[in-house]
Amino acid sequence: MERAKKLFTINDIRCVAIALTDTCNMRCSYCPHSLPDAFPKRIREAHFPHDLYLKILDYLPNLSGLEYVDLTEFNEFFLTPELATFYLPALKERNVDYMIATNGSIYPDNISYYATHNPKCLIVGLQTITEKQYHDTLRIKCLSFDNYIERVSKLVRYFYNHCKDTLISIEVSYNASIILNKVIGRSYNKEIASLKEQRSNIRSLIRLISQKTGIELYEGESACRRNINQLILAHSSDDRIIFGGKRFVDLVNFYNRKLTNDSPVCFSETTVFMMNGDIKACCTDYKNMTVFANIIGTSMKDIFQRFVSLVNTMRTRGAPFECCKHCLGYETYREKYAKAVHSFIK
Secondary structure (H helix, E strand, O other): OOOOOOOOOHHHOOEEEEOOOOOOOOOOOOOHHHOOOOOOOOOOOOOOOHHHHHHHHOOHHHOOOOOEEEOOOOOOHHHOOOHHHHHHHHHHHOOOOEEEEEOOOOOOOOHHHHHOOOOOEEEEEEEOOOHHHHHHOOOOOOOOHHHHHHHHHHHHHHHHHHOOOOEEEEEEEEOOOHHHHHHOOOOOOOOOOOHHHHHHHHHHHHHHHHHHHOOOEEEOOOOOOOOOOOEEEEEEOOOOEEEEEEEOOOHHHOOOOOOOOOOOEOOOOEEEEOOOOEEEOOOOOOOOOOEEEEOOOOOHHHHHHHHHHHHHHHHHOOOOOHHHHHOOOOEOHHHHHHHHHHHHHO
C-alpha cells in the first residue's frame, strides 16, 4: 500500500462542521433523513448549546489552515433559531468564514444580516429539475413545485444582489446507476434522473430561474466550482452562480460496499460536532458510527489531537472504525488520484 509522505497536522484542517439544528422541513428520498434506521424521529426544534458553540469558536484560532465553518449537517440551516442574532455574529466577531447549505424552501428571518456578513458559499440543495422529479423523490408535500422554484429564486436573487463575495452553488443530483437499478428492479431512488436526462432538462430550468431572478444563466461548463470533483451544468456570466451536478449515492447500500483491495484508506478531513455534543470523524457518516469524543468535559485541544491522530491512522493503516471499511468513500491513493485526474479532464 502507498504511504502518505506527509503527516496530517492540526494546521491541515480546512473545515470544521457544527450541526446547529437537528431538524429539517423536507423528507427527500435521497437524504439520510428518509432512512428510518439512520436517525431518530426529529420532532423538536432544538439548537446547538450556546456555551458549547463558543467553546468551539474560541479554539478556532489554533487552526491556522481553517478556511470556513460548515454549519449544516443533514439539516435545514434556516430553521436554526438565532442565526443572525447569535450564531453568525459570533463567527463575525472572530473573523471566521462560514458556509450555508439549504434546501431553498425557506426565506430566512433577518435576511438583511447576510449583506454585511457574506457566507463563503451558499449551497442550494435543489437536487430535482422537473416537477415530476420533485414529487417522485418525496419532497415536501404541502409545497408545489412552482412555489418551491419561486422560493429558491427569491433566495438566490437576494444573495446574488447583496452578497458579492458569496459563491451560489445550486446542486442538481444525477444517478450514475439508473440503468442497473431498473434492470435489477431496485425501487430505491431509481427516480433520480440520469446525467443525460438532467442535461436535457437543465436548459428549461435555467430559463425558468433566469426569468424569476432576473439573472441571465447559461448552460455549459464554468471555470468556477465548489470543489475539484464538481461537475458544472450551468452558470451565470460572472460565475457567481453555478449549477453543480452532484452524483447520487445510494444511501441504502452506502455501507455495504465490497472491498476491491486489501488496504483501502480514508481521506476524511472534516470533524463534525453534533447536537448532543458527540464528535465524529467524517461528514458523510450519517449513521454516526465514527464518534470518537464528546465536547462535554473534553478539552478542545484533546479533541483535535484525537482527530489528527485518527486521520493519520486512516491515511496509513486504514480507518479504525469497522463501518468505514465498507463505505463508498473508502479508496486507495491511486483511486483518489485517478478520480481527480478524470474530473479535471472532464
